Amino acid sequence: MSPTVDELRNEIREAVGRYERPVSTAFTKEAxxxxxxxxxxxxxxxxxxxxxxxxxxxxxxxxxxxxxxxADAEQPFRKGDLEAIAAALSDK
Numbered sequence: 001m002s003p004t005v006d007e008l009r010n011e012i013r014e015a016v017g018r019y020e021r022p023v024s025t026a027f028t029k030e031a032x033x034x035x036x037x038x039x040x041x042x043x044x045x046x047x048x049x050x051x052x053x054x055x056x057x058x059x060x061x062x063x064x065x066x067x068x069x070x071a072d073a074e075q076p077f078r079k080g081d082l083e084a085i086a087a088a089l090s091d092k
Contacts, residue, residue: 008079
């Protein structure tokens with residue numbers, strides 16, 4: 001059986017040194033920044049970019065998008081995105 005969206009989010013959080021969350025919740029800016037660091041997407045950590053910018057950058061760095069255009073990442077990650085991120089992090 002494939003993992004749920006919540007299980008995937010928690011797997012990703014743990015892979016980047018963040019804490020598992022007992023309730024379903026999207027990634028915080030801080031968690032997205034940690035994921036950016038883990039996949040090699042450089043951001044200004046003094047002033048975090050927008051969530052769409054970080055989501056787009058993460059997907060771009062793992063090969064799921066052709067660029068890091070935030071207009072393509074306005075919504076939280078979908079299950080397929082989370083699966084790709086989890087796989088990329090497990091390869092590191």
